[in-house]
Amino acid sequence: MASGPREKFDNNVIEWVDSRLPIFTMLQKEYGVFPTPKNFNYFWNFGAILMIMLGIMIITGITLAMHYTANANLAFDSVERIMRDVNYGWLLRYIHANGASFFFIAVYIHIFRGLYYGSYKQPRELLWMFGVTIFLLMMATAFMGYVLPWGQMSFWGAQVITSFFSAIPLVGEEITVWLRGGFSIDNATLTRFFALHYLMPFVIAAVVALHVWALHVTGSNNPLGIDVKTKQDTLPFNPYYTIKDSFGVLVFMLFYVGFVFFAPNVLGHADNYIPANPLVTPAHIVPEWYFLPFYAILRAFTFGVNLPILIGLAITAFAMKPFFSNKTKEEINLKTVGITFAIAGIFFLIGYFSQYQLESGETMILGGSFISAAFIDAKLCGVLAMFGSIAILFVLPFMDKHPVRSARFRPWFRIATLLLVLDFFVLMVCGAKPAEGFWVPLSQVAMLYYMGYFIIGIPFLSKFEPVLDLPDSIHQAVTQGKTKKSVKKKA
Amino acid sequence: MTDTPQKISDNDKKEEPTRRDFLYLTAASMGAVAVGSIAWPLVNQMSPAKDTLALATTEVDIAPVEVGQAITVMWRGAPVFIRHRTDEEIMKARSVKLADLRDPQTDEERVQKEKWLVMTGICTHLGCVPLGQKPSDPKGDYNGWFCPCHGSHYDTSGRIRKGPAPTNLVIPPYEFTGDTVVKIG
Ligand code: HEM
Ligand code: FES
Numbered sequence: 001m002a003s004g005p006r007e008k009f010d011n012n013v014i015e016w017v018d019s020r021l022p023i024f025t026m027l028q029k030e031y032g033v034f035p036t037p038k039n040f041n042y043f044w045n046f047g048a049i050l051m052i053m054l055g056i057m058i059i060t061g062i063t064l065a066m067h068y069t070a071n072a073n074l075a076f077d078s079v080e081r082i083m084r085d086v087n088y089g090w091l092l093r094y095i096h097a098n099g100a101s102f103f104f105i106a107v108y109i110h111i112f113r114g115l116y117y118g119s120y121k122q123p124r125e126l127l128w129m130f131g132v133t134i135f136l137l138m139m140a141t142a143f144m145g146y147v148l149p150w151g152q153m154s155f156w157g158a159q160v161i162t163s164f165f166s167a168i169p170l171v172g173e174e175i176t177v178w179l180r181g182g183f184s185i186d187n188a189t190l191t192r193f194f195a196l197h198y199l200m201p202f203v204i205a206a207v208v209a210l211h212v213w214a215l216h217v218t219g220s221n222n223p224l225g226i227d228v229k230t231k232q233d234t235l236p237f238n239p240y241y242t243i244k245d246s247f248g249v250l251v252f253m254l255f256y257v258g259f260v261f262f263a264p265n266v267l268g269h270a271d272n273y274i275p276a277n278p279l280v281t282p283a284h285i286v287p288e289w290y291f292l293p294f295y296a297i298l299r300a301f302t303f304g305v306n307l308p309i310l311i312g313l314a315i316t317a318f319a320m321k322p323f324f325s326n327k328t329k330e331e332i333n334l335k336t337v338g339i340t341f342a343i344a345g346i347f348f349l350i351g352y353f354s355q356y357q358l359e360s361g362e363t364m365i366l367g368g369s370f371i372s373a374a375f376i377d378a379k380l381c382g383v384l385a386m387f388g389s390i391a392i393l394f395v396l397p398f399m400d401k402h403p404v405r406s407a408r409f410r411p412w413f414r415i416a417t418l419l420l421v422l423d424f425f426v427l428m429v430c431g432a433k434p435a436e437g438f439w440v441p442l443s444q445v446a447m448l449y450y451m452g453y454f455i456i457g458i459p460f461l462s463k464f465e466p467v468l469d470l471p472d473s474i475h476q477a478v479t480q481g482k483t484k485k486s487v488k489k490k491a
Numbered sequence: 492m493t494d495t496p497q498k499i500s501d502n503d504k505k506e507e508p509t510r511r512d513f514l515y516l517t518a519a520s521m522g523a524v525a526v527g528s529i530a531w532p533l534v535n536q537m538s539p540a541k542d543t544l545a546l547a548t549t550e551v552d553i554a555p556v557e558v559g560q561a562i563t564v565m566w567r568g569a570p571v572f573i574r575h576r577t578d579e580e581i582m583k584a585r586s587v588k589l590a591d592l593r594d595p596q597t598d599e600e601r602v603q604k605e606k607w608l609v610m611t612g613i614c615t616h617l618g619c620v621p622l623g624q625k626p627s628d629p630k631g632d633y634n635g636w637f638c639p640c641h642g643s644h645y646d647t648s649g650r651i652r653k654g655p656a657p658t659n660l661v662i663p664p665y666e667f668t669g670d671t672v673v674k675i676g
Contacts, residue, residue, distance in 0.1 A: 156619065160640070163618040182543045184568030192537065279563055279570050281619040285640050299641055302655055377657040379616060435641045 030216050035234035036241050037222035039478050043117070044220070044241075045248030046110040052249055053103045054208065058201050060096040061145075064089075068148065070194035072187035075150035076275045094264040100142050101267045102256045104290035107135060111393075116417055118405030119221040125397035127214040132393045134207050139390075141200040142288065144193040151272035152282045158185045158193070160285060164298075167380040184278060224477055225406025226470050233474035284434065292431030293424050294386050299435045300447040301382035304374025308351030315344035316456075323459035324399075332463065385447070392454045399454065401462040404470065412465045416457050423449045543567075548676035550668065553607065561624045563612060566675045570612035570620055571663060572636075573673065576647065581605055583634065584648035594658045598648040601662055609665050609673060610649045614638040616656035621645060636660070 006025050009015040018024045067086050069078035082089035111131070114120050120128035143161060147154045162179050166172040181188030219228060228234055235241070259267065267289060271282045287295050305313070319340035322332045354372030374381075407414035423446050430443035471477035549566045553573055556562055561574040576584075584598040602608055612620050616638065622628040623636035623645075631637030631644035633652045638645075643654030650659040665675045 159619070160617040163616075166618075178538050181537055182539045182568060186543075186568045188540065188543065278568060279565070279620065281640065283639060285619065299655075378655045379657050382655070434639075 030237075031242075032236065032238045034216070034237040035219070035228070035231070036237045037220055037228055037233060037474055038235045038240075039222050039224060039474050040220075040241070040244070041223050042248060043109065043113040043223075045245055045252075046106050046113065048245035049106045049249055049252050050103070050110060051208070053099060053106055054201065054205060057096065057099050057103060058205070060092050060099065061198070061201065063092050064096055065198060068194075070148070070191050072150060072190050072276075075148060075190060079149040091260075094260045098256065098259045098264060098267060100145065101288070101290065102252070102259070103138065104142070106252070107138060108290075111135065112421060115420075116407045116414075117221055117223055118225050118400075118407070118410075120397045121400060121405050122397070123218050124214075124221065127211060127218060128397055129394055130207055130211040130214060132390070134204055134211060135393075136390060137200055137204045137207065139291070141197060141204065142290070144197040144200070146288060147190065147193045148197060149272060150190060150276045152274045152276060152280075153269045153272040153285070155185055155276035155278065156281055156285050157287060158189060160287075162189075164383045164386075167377075167383040169380070221405065222474060223406060224408065224471060224474060225404065226474060226477075229473050230475070286432055289428065289432070292429075293427035294389060294431075296427040296431035296443045297389050297447050297450065298382040298386040299431070300440075300443040301378045301385060302435075302440060302444075303352055303355045304378045304381050305376040306351050306355060306372055306374045308347045308354065308372075309374075310351075312344045312347030312351060315340060315347065319344060320456065320459060323463055327463075329463045334464075385451070389450060392451075396454065396458065399462070400458050402465055403467060409468045409470055410461070410465055411468075413461050416453060416461065420450065420453050423453075548674060550672060550674045552672055554671035558606075563624055564675070566611075566663060571675055572608070572610055572612040572624060572649075572660075574608045574624075576606055576608055580634070580647040584646060584650075587646070587650075593651050596648075596650060596659055601648050601650075601659070603665075603667065607673070608647075608649060609662065609675070611661040611663050613661070614640065614643055614656055615651065615658045615660065616641055616643050616654070621660070 006018070006022055009018055009024060014024050064082065067078065067082050067089060069075055079093070082093050084090075086092075114128060114131065143157070147158045162176055162185065165179060166176045168175060177183060179189075180186070181192060222228075269286070274282075286292070303309075319337050322337070351372075355374060357372065402410065402413070404410050407417055426446045427443065427450065430439050430446060433439040435443075547567060549564060549571075551562075551564050551573065553562070553575070556573065556575045558575050559577050561572060563570045563572055565571070581598070587598075589595040589597065598605075601610070612624070614621050617640065619638050619640035621636035621638040621643070623630045629637045629639075631653075633644050633646035635647045635649060635652075636645040637643070638654065638656065641655050643656035644652050645656075645660055646652050648659075649662075651657070663675055665673055668674045
């Protein structure tokens, strides 16, 4: 990494090592004098917090693994033994279990930061994609970790999540059996999940290294979203941001430690203290809170794709075409687009209600089951939408062509994004509630907003949101107090 | 690694394949075979092991199960429902029009003896165990089984009638080895 001319260190030992492997030169360059925008707000603390959390998870995980037994007959008891008999076992387990929750709190804030301040945009696309990869790996790791205590929620969570794969046409059943290593969730499933749960955090650490490497090539984004121009715009990382990050980490830890000591089971489910029983499903299966929004998207599909919905989708794609082309805003006729969307909407409504009728066995006003029956069933749609809702983050950098990064200077995008945050919480609540009554349509509307934000909102705003005047430089904005949107429309 | 020799060899290739090309191809294909032959064991080790496959049958004595009762037995680590159906339940299951079913199947296709319904107790949606085995359980809108996880309703033949599950509850392979003995698997 760091090669080329090197400055000598005064300390002889450091100099001896550094002249053979310039690791101190690298640290000095990347974490010492590294020029960092001087206008960071507290949202920029979460990268450091995530690094610390990963370290905590690995250390507590390895010590737990010294006492844990990955066997379907022994796993539950070995976790209880950790809680009661192993010295400080309760502490290690509570740090680890609550650590998963706080890891996700931090990663969600970190992702929001990237979205809001446009950090995913050119030139940081790859950096963002590594981030999304880390998020996916974290989800897989946390899911498999949650299976290890082999309680009721562990078992039935594993049952539901591995069943996602049975939705794949033709080979779904075979893949599910292969993943589980048997015809049901059993010892074979537990042992492989333990092996992978042990491995994946180290894979995460490797992707984090790539993520940080890419960051140090482009440099950090900042709340104004404008590029660093001169030395005046930056501060050396040490001591300014080492101190600020340490402060942020400590405040975060205060909340985390509060949960570990005073409410260690609040974020978990009481049912997981009942040993796994393959014959009885808990009355109310819910995933861990951090998976709830995605679980709600899965369950929002009480309907599949039938003929009218397919036609509606095709018309939507047609209506969106100009937004993905090189056409300028003047060349797009919004009235035509609006009418096309209205037509698509009518088809969606016909498709949705005709399935609803078929389902409830009421009289058919909208043609026979040929038209209303779904050929991509609800289960497959739900699974595709759930994975799609994360996959879409990968292509986000290529869908958003608006030249301005930060939401501070994109008033429309700002509202849409803050609504997305609200929507995420609505989905979270829907995911926790039973899939009945009022919660079903609510989750469907919330799911539509989530999808619409990315598929329609972002490309639309790319073309139509006015480009505002940006501050000339970070330094100018900071010294003149122009960090909020005080800017007039560009002439 | 300059430009010129590269170009010459490109031209060579176009004109006629050389012995060197042949060696490259054979070496590459042997390499592919080697990678494939080690990849397959690595993938296949995750499939059910021989002892898991060997647990594939269960025998049950169903004599004590009275009309209107049901029992749950374990087969391959998963519950199997055996229900001794009442005449009313049988009648209900047989009076449904096939066109009203999401996964059309007659009741006759789903049972060997009309009184005994034997099926895997795993919801075809995402794998929960539906309720309806115990008299106190909710049985859903069609008086059969109800899956509480995402609200699938099954009828007295275990067919999906309402909710997100795509197909009927699965009928495992089974046979009556005696009047009141069922061998599953
Ligand atoms: C990305 C980092 C990690 C995450 C998000 C994570 C997540 C989880 C979760 C959610 C649980 C269930 C906690 C419970 O309810 O009891 C768990 C358990 C466990 N994890 Fe991790 N983990 C991580 C890293 C590790 C590492 C590196 C190891 C090392 C072997 C490890 C070993 C274990 C063990 C042995 C258990 C079972 C004991 C228990 O349930 O407390 N984990 N993990
Ligand atoms: S698992 Fe039965 S309805 Fe979803």
